[in-house]
Amino acid sequence: ETKKGSQAVSWSPYDAPSIFADPSPSWPMFLSTKLEKKVEEPDNLGSLRYDYYNESCPQAEQIIRTTVQELYKLRPNVSAALLRLVFHDCFVEGCDASVLLDAVNGIDSEKDSPPNESLKGFDLIDIIKLELEEACPGVVSCADIVVLAARESVVLAGGPFYPLHTGRRDSTVSFSEVAAYELPSPQDDLYKTIASFASRGFNGRETVALLGAHSTGMIHCKFFLNRLYNFAGTDEPDPSMDTEFLALLRSRCNNSHASSSPSSSPSSSSSPSLSPSPSSVIDSFSPSSLPLETGMKMDYEGPGLGFGTLYYQSLLQGRGILYVDQQLTAGEETENWVRAYASDVSLFRRDFALAMMKLSNLQVLTEPRGQVRLNCRLVI
Numbered sequence: 305e306t307k308k309g310s311q312a313v314s315w316s317p318y319d320a321p322s323i324f325a326d327p328s329p330s331w332p333m334f335l336s337t338k339l340e341k342k343v344e345e346p347d348n349l350g351s352l353r354y355d356y357y358n359e360s361c362p363q364a365e366q367i368i369r370t371t372v373q374e375l376y377k378l379r380p381n382v383s384a385a386l387l388r389l390v391f392h393d394c395f396v397e398g399c400d401a402s403v404l405l406d407a408v409n410g411i412d413s414e415k416d417s418p419p420n421e422s423l424k425g426f427d428l429i430d431i432i433k434l435e436l437e438e439a440c441p442g443v444v445s446c447a448d449i450v451v452l453a454a455r456e457s458v459v460l461a462g463g464p465f466y467p468l469h470t471g472r473r474d475s476t477v478s479f480s481e482v483a484a485y486e487l488p489s490p491q492d493d494l495y496k497t498i499a500s501f502a503s504r505g506f507n508g509r510e511t512v513a514l515l516g517a518h519s520t521g522m523i524h525c526k527f528f529l530n531r532l533y534n535f536a537g538t539d540e541p542d543p544s545m546d547t548e549f550l551a552l553l554r555s556r557c558n559n560s561h562a563s564s565s566p567s568s569s570p571s572s573s574s575s576p577s578l579s580p581s582p583s584s585v586i587d588s589f590s591p592s593s594l595p596l597e598t599g600m601k602m603d604y605e606g607p608g609l610g611f612g613t614l615y616y617q618s619l620l621q622g623r624g625i626l627y628v629d630q631q632l633t634a635g636e637e638t639e640n641w642v643r644a645y646a647s648d649v650s651l652f653r654r655d656f657a658l659a660m661m662k663l664s665n666l667q668v669l670t671e672p673r674g675q676v677r678l679n680c681r682l683v684i
């Protein structure tokens with residue numbers, strides 16, 4: 305078990321113990337050891353295959369595509385929600401839809417763990433699942449829906465298309481503690497981020513490419529407020545931040561956001577108001593559950609302005625929103641990739657597509673393990 309225990313990283317920016325008491329210059333060796341270990345692990349990709357539903361539900365991928373497109377027309381931020389969801393599912397015990405399970409009998413689900421607090425899109429998956437159940441009852445797994453819906457979301461956000469194998473099965477358990485410890489924190493430094501991704505088999509280049517997902521969507525103030533007002537307990541802003549950008553972020557997030565104050569209203573630019581609700585099922589976007597804090601849009605120069613480029617160019621200018629993002633320029637290797645992607649968008653698109661394919665195949669469950677849930681929130 306490489307993922308449990310020793311690899312745990314803490315979510316909380318403040319009480320996070322370093323995962324290595326003594327980060328020594330030998331860390332690249334540590335990473336390569338981990339990578340080798342990972343490669344030796346048997347995987348279950350064997351029974352995943354291209355167009356798995358070809359006979360059992362030939363229209364499955366098309367249904368997912370059109371449903372995501374329709375939801376996106378109603379509300380463009382569904383694409384960011386679904387993209388984030390695949391990361392939070394696949395990073396915790398693999399792409400097995402465990403993140404979708406609701407708590408049962410007082411046992412917490414992954415949804416309840418702090419890093420998943422602001423996760424959205426569960427209702428969108430429900431809608432897609434309903435469509436699929438109507439067409440082919442009991443056939444398409446929730447785990448496949450998560451990866452395929454994310455793929456469509458990437459395309460809608462202006463990113464690349466990538467082929468995916470299917471045939472994933474759904475877990476029968478939710479891993480709330482693992483999620484709490486193993487999902488990376490926005491306050492992590494480069495060292496921790498690299499270690500966390502390496503333990504899932506991603507090298508530095510793939511890690512930099514994957515974080516390009518932060519080209520879309522929005523980040524709430526609470527995740528970067530400390531950088532604006534009190535960085536590392538200094539009562540000063542993060543010195544690595546571009547000053548103009550600091551002023552912009554401060555104008556969005558004043559110090560009172562520190563305690564996710566419910567009195568703050570969503571800013572119109574970062575949280576466009578919901579057009580007349582198309583359906584009450586889109587519950588995570590209804591005003592009652594809309595996060596009340598303001599935040600910063602990742603594509604702050606305008607929507608659709610190049611998936612990838614702005615993100616990496618911003619990092620080179622000290623305009624990363626999260627500390628974890630800006631840290632990509634803190635190491636030579638990762639900074640080189642940031643530069644490469646900032647100047648060569650086709651290189652980024654290729655690398656991002658490959659990294660997303662790899663993410664979508666992490667520790668999948670295949671027959672005879674797991675199950676195909678009928679309702680993505682509940683084990684059968």
Ligand code: HEM
Nearest residue numbers: 384385387388391422488489490514517521522523524527
């Ligand atoms: C070190 C790794 C990562 C950390 C610490 C991290 C952290 C965060 C945080 C704190 C937010 C803001 C959430 C909010 O304000 O509600 C966010 C948003 C987002 N993240 Fe990440 N993330 C990481 C990697 C990734 C990866 C690998 C992907 C996808 C492949 C991803 C996709 C997204 C997307 C699309 C959003 C916007 C969500 C939305 O607007 O609904 N992130 N991330």
